[in-house]
Amino acid sequence: MYEYGLGVKILWVPGHAGVEGNEKADSLAKLKAKNVYDDQQLGEHKLSLSGAIQLSKKLAVKPWQRYWERCEGAVHTKQLLPYVTTKVLLLADRKTGVMYCRLLLGDTMLNEDCFRCGFTTSPICECGSDRESIEHFLLFCPKYSEQRNKLYNTISDLWFSSYLSGALDVSVGLLLGPGWDHRIARKDDEKLKLALFDFIANTRRNF
Numbered sequence: 001m002y003e004y005g006l007g008v009k010i011l012w013v014p015g016h017a018g019v020e021g022n023e024k025a026d027s028l029a030k031l032k033a034k035n036v037y038d039d040q041q042l043g044e045h046k047l048s049l050s051g052a053i054q055l056s057k058k059l060a061v062k063p064w065q066r067y068w069e070r071c072e073g074a075v076h077t078k079q080l081l082p083y084v085t086t087k088v089l090l091l092a093d094r095k096t097g098v099m100y101c102r103l104l105l106g107d108t109m110l111n112e113d114c115f116r117c118g119f120t121t122s123p124i125c126e127c128g129s130d131r132e133s134i135e136h137f138l139l140f141c142p143k144y145s146e147q148r149n150k151l152y153n154t155i156s157d158l159w160f161s162s163y164l165s166g167a168l169d170v171s172v173g174l175l176l177g178p179g180w181d182h183r184i185a186r187k188d189d190e191k192l193k194l195a196l197f198d199f200i201a202n203t204r205r206n207f
Helices: 020-037 049-070 075-080 095-103 111-114 133-140 144-161 172-176 185-204
Strands: none
Touching: 075 095, 075 172, 095 172, 095 185, 133 144, 133 172, 144 185, 172 185
C-alpha cells in the first residue's frame, strides 16, 4: 500500500465488549485471521488495490449520505443535491462558478437573502414587481428577459432534439439541480448548465 502512496492506520475500538453474540463473532474473526496469518487456512477472497479503493469509498459514502439526510437545515440544497456523490459541473470562470454555488446553497447576495441577513432594507427587486428571490431572478425578473429567452431557446432545442415526451417545465430545480430530470441525458444536462452559466454571466448581476 505504501508503494502507491497510501497510508494505513489501524485503531482498536472496544465495540464487542459485554455483548455475548458480538464476543463470539469477534473470537471467530480473530481465530480466522490468525489461521490465515499462520498459513493454516486460506483466505476466501483477494482484494486488489482498485477493489480496496472502491470498498473504502462505499464505506465512506454510506455514513456521509446518512448524515446529509438527517442533518437539520440546508433544505434548499438537499432538494437540489439529494445525494452526496452528485457531481457538480463548474466552469474555469471562477466568478460565475461562485455565483452558481451560491444559488445551489440558497445563500446569495440577491435582495431577498440580503434582507434576511440584515444587509438591505428591502427584499424587493429593482424591477419593483416582486421580492428578488432565486426563483424570481432565474424565471421571472423582466430585467433579464432577453438573456432568459436565449436560455429558454437552448433548453427547448435540447428538449425537442432529444425527442423527449411530456411538457417542458422550466423550474429552479431543472436549471440548478444536476441530473434533475432523469429524461435528460447527462451530456444534454451539461449543455443546459452551460447555458445557465451564460445566463448568469450575461445578466451582470453580482451576487
